[in-house]
Amino acid sequence: MNHTSLKFTLAPHFRISKLAVKLQILPAGTCLITLRFLMTFLSVFSCRVIQSKNEAFPVGSHVVAYCGWRSHTVCDEKGLIPIIAAWPKDISLSLALGTVGMPGLTAVYGLEEILELKQGETLLVNAAAGAVGSVVGQIAKIKGCKVVGSAGSDAKVAYLKELGFDVAFNYKTVDSLEEALKTASPEGYDCFFENVGGPSSTVALQQMKDFGRIAVCGNISTYNDTAPQTGPYPQMVILMKQLKMEGFMQNRWPHKNEETLKRLMAWVKEGKVKCREHVTKGFENMPAAFMGMLQGENIGKAIIAV
Amino acid sequence: MNHTSLKFTLAPHFRISKLAVKLQILPAGTCLITLRFLMTFLSVFSCRVIQSKNEAFPVGSHVVAYCGWRSHTVCDEKGLIPIIAAWPKDISLSLALGTVGMPGLTAVYGLEEILELKQGETLLVNAAAGAVGSVVGQIAKIKGCKVVGSAGSDAKVAYLKELGFDVAFNYKTVDSLEEALKTASPEGYDCFFENVGGPSSTVALQQMKDFGRIAVCGNISTYNDTAPQTGPYPQMVILMKQLKMEGFMQNRWPHKNEETLKRLMAWVKEGKVKCREHVTKGFENMPAAFMGMLQGENIGKAIIAV
Numbered sequence: 001m002n003h004t005s006l007k008f009t010l011a012p013h014f015r016i017s018k019l020a021v022k023l024q025i026l027p028a029g030t031c032l033i034t035l036r037f038l039m040t041f042l043s044v045f046s047c048r049v050i051q052s053k054n055e056a057f058p059v060g061s062h063v064v065a066y067c068g069w070r071s072h073t074v075c076d077e078k079g080l081i082p083i084i085a086a087w088p089k090d091i092s093l094s095l096a097l098g099t100v101g102m103p104g105l106t107a108v109y110g111l112e113e114i115l116e117l118k119q120g121e122t123l124l125v126n127a128a129a130g131a132v133g134s135v136v137g138q139i140a141k142i143k144g145c146k147v148v149g150s151a152g153s154d155a156k157v158a159y160l161k162e163l164g165f166d167v168a169f170n171y172k173t174v175d176s177l178e179e180a181l182k183t184a185s186p187e188g189y190d191c192f193f194e195n196v197g198g199p200s201s202t203v204a205l206q207q208m209k210d211f212g213r214i215a216v217c218g219n220i221s222t223y224n225d226t227a228p229q230t231g232p233y234p235q236m237v238i239l240m241k242q243l244k245m246e247g248f249m250q251n252r253w254p255h256k257n258e259e260t261l262k263r264l265m266a267w268v269k270e271g272k273v274k275c276r277e278h279v280t281k282g283f284e285n286m287p288a289a290f291m292g293m294l295q296g297e298n299i300g301k302a303i304i305a306v
Numbered sequence: 307m308n309h310t311s312l313k314f315t316l317a318p319h320f321r322i323s324k325l326a327v328k329l330q331i332l333p334a335g336t337c338l339i340t341l342r343f344l345m346t347f348l349s350v351f352s353c354r355v356i357q358s359k360n361e362a363f364p365v366g367s368h369v370v371a372y373c374g375w376r377s378h379t380v381c382d383e384k385g386l387i388p389i390i391a392a393w394p395k396d397i398s399l400s401l402a403l404g405t406v407g408m409p410g411l412t413a414v415y416g417l418e419e420i421l422e423l424k425q426g427e428t429l430l431v432n433a434a435a436g437a438v439g440s441v442v443g444q445i446a447k448i449k450g451c452k453v454v455g456s457a458g459s460d461a462k463v464a465y466l467k468e469l470g471f472d473v474a475f476n477y478k479t480v481d482s483l484e485e486a487l488k489t490a491s492p493e494g495y496d497c498f499f500e501n502v503g504g505p506s507s508t509v510a511l512q513q514m515k516d517f518g519r520i521a522v523c524g525n526i527s528t529y530n531d532t533a534p535q536t537g538p539y540p541q542m543v544i545l546m547k548q549l550k551m552e553g554f555m556q557n558r559w560p561h562k563n564e565e566t567l568k569r570l571m572a573w574v575k576e577g578k579v580k581c582r583e584h585v586t587k588g589f590e591n592m593p594a595a596f597m598g599m600l601q602g603e604n605i606g607k608a609i610i611a612v
Contacts, residue, residue: 197539197541198539201541216544216545217545218545219542219545222542228539228542229538229539230536230537230538231536231537231539232534232535233503233504233507233525233528233534233535233537233540234539234540234541235500235507235522235525235528235551236503236525236528236534237553238551238552239522239524239525239554239555240553241553242553242555242558243552243553244550244551244553245541245544245550245552246544246548246549246551247543247544247547247548247550248545249545249548252548
């Protein structure tokens with residue numbers, strides 16, 4: 001071969017520096033992949049195979065790759081996951097990083113493995129317009145549940161209503177989160193898909209029904225903290241209402257991924273799960289896109305197109 | 307009949323006032339019970355039937371009664387639970403309020419229904435010399451687990467070692483709770499039976515293994531608070547370690563009580579579960595006994611003998 005790979009590095013002040021590296025040899029068993037889409041800061045990429053000495057990854061196939069920040073990478077099968085078979089032509093491969101990828105798996109496993117959400121129950125999800133939250137709410141609707149979502153802008157709230165959420169509100173503009181939650185579901189909540197953490201959790205836990213279940217999926221309100229935020233210990237309400245709270249990551253059920261991704265793709269094709277992406281062009285704009293995500297700028301999955 | 311019942315009332319400054327009431331009629335279907343033992347402040351009593359017009363509760367039988375604060379009470383079967391059949395003569399009936407009663411059920415259900423404790427696992431229990439904690443630790447030993455207990459005096463620690471706890475320490479005198487927990491189980495804890503709450507929880511959660519389970523049974527460190535105590539939100543450690551935390555009360559599994567009480571009694575008779583009680587004599591001393599319990603004075607179940 002005779003390819004140039006751009007190696008991206010995080011430079012001071014969150015700038016991306018680039019270095020051109022010549023690639024010359026493609027060892028047996030490897031293939032050369034080129035970066036198409038990436039998730040902000042996580043080293044998970046949607047890639048296309050452009051040269052191959054590995055039958056499992058023929059030229060033209062697409063993979064999700066866990067590798068370094070490079071425009072072109074020589075890989076063996078370690079760290080490469082083929083995208084599901086028969087990926088439809090009209091569905092963007094970026095979805096392999098979103099609704100039909102890790103965030104989609106996170107939504108399904110949180111609802112099915114952790115919350116064991118049942119038809120007719122009421123679910124609360126926050127950061128509801130995000131990559132995970134928006135899928136959570138739509139799947140809960142497919143399962144016949146009442147879905148209440150909170151988000152941080154009126155545009156996001158409008159998007160949630162478009163997606164079929166029963167109630168959606170802007171937590172930044174309501175007079176009281178407690179009142180908003182009570183109004184949305186006066187009888188309380190069976191399940192709470194927690195993406196935010198911090199003080200809003202304290203309020204939400206008080207609105208759970210007895211025996212309510214909480215899936216702790218994210219803590220976006222605390223990721224920027226230099227010291228841990230404090231608030232009332234939740235153990236007392238967990239005891240009094242006999243709540244169950246469980247933290248989880250999607251990589252706990254790898255044996256279910258294939259079947260789950262197929263279900264997600266089917267929902268997407270049928271239009272039952274809609275997805276919106278917040279696409280930023282150019283690897284060098286990734287840090288700004290990441291900071292924007294933490295500040296709540298994006299609706300749907302934050303994706304970088306290279 | 308022609309009995310005098312003493313009616314006890316909580317008077318100002320936590321004193322008990324008494325009022326004599328004449329009992330004259332025993333309606334069909336009821337029986338007259340006399341108070342033998344009670345739990346501090348909870349209206350749960352171990353009683354003896356002394357007159358009866360109800361075949362289910364013959365004279366001389368013993369019951370656990372949920373009724374008012376009286377020396378003698380006329381009851382129908384509502385609020386009366388017969389103690390298990392064949393209660394051994396040499397086992398104090400006060401145990402119907404302790405190891406072979408609610409606290410014993412609490413220990414079993416916390417370990418079996420909530421924690422699903424498995425042989426070979428490591429369990430942490432705090433307030434370990436209390437009515438529930440001491441039974442928790444002993445049952446976990448029966449189940450083949452390593453048991454670490456914390457308590458608030460050297461006498462309690464000595465008692466825990468007598469009961470077979472693998473490690474016991476006085477949380478009031480250790481230099482650092484974190485170090486004490488690390489030393490007791492450097493590889494961390496699979497399960498945590500939480501009776502205390504407050505800042506000690508924050509430390510304990512950090513010592514859980516990944517996928518650790520926490521049964522929230524009590525929050526004794528916070529019951530006296532006029533405003534909720536605050537501390538770091540636990541959701542971040544719950545997420546990172548994928549912990550499961552669940553609050554529970556023993557009255558959730560009434561259909562299992564009979565079988566469970568029989569098992570508890572068998573363990574007591576075989577000497578596999580030992581019990582100590584902290585008995586205070588006289589109903590009028592109950593408030594002082596209750597306050598003593600909150601201050602950590604008792605080893606084992608706090609019981610009032612009338």
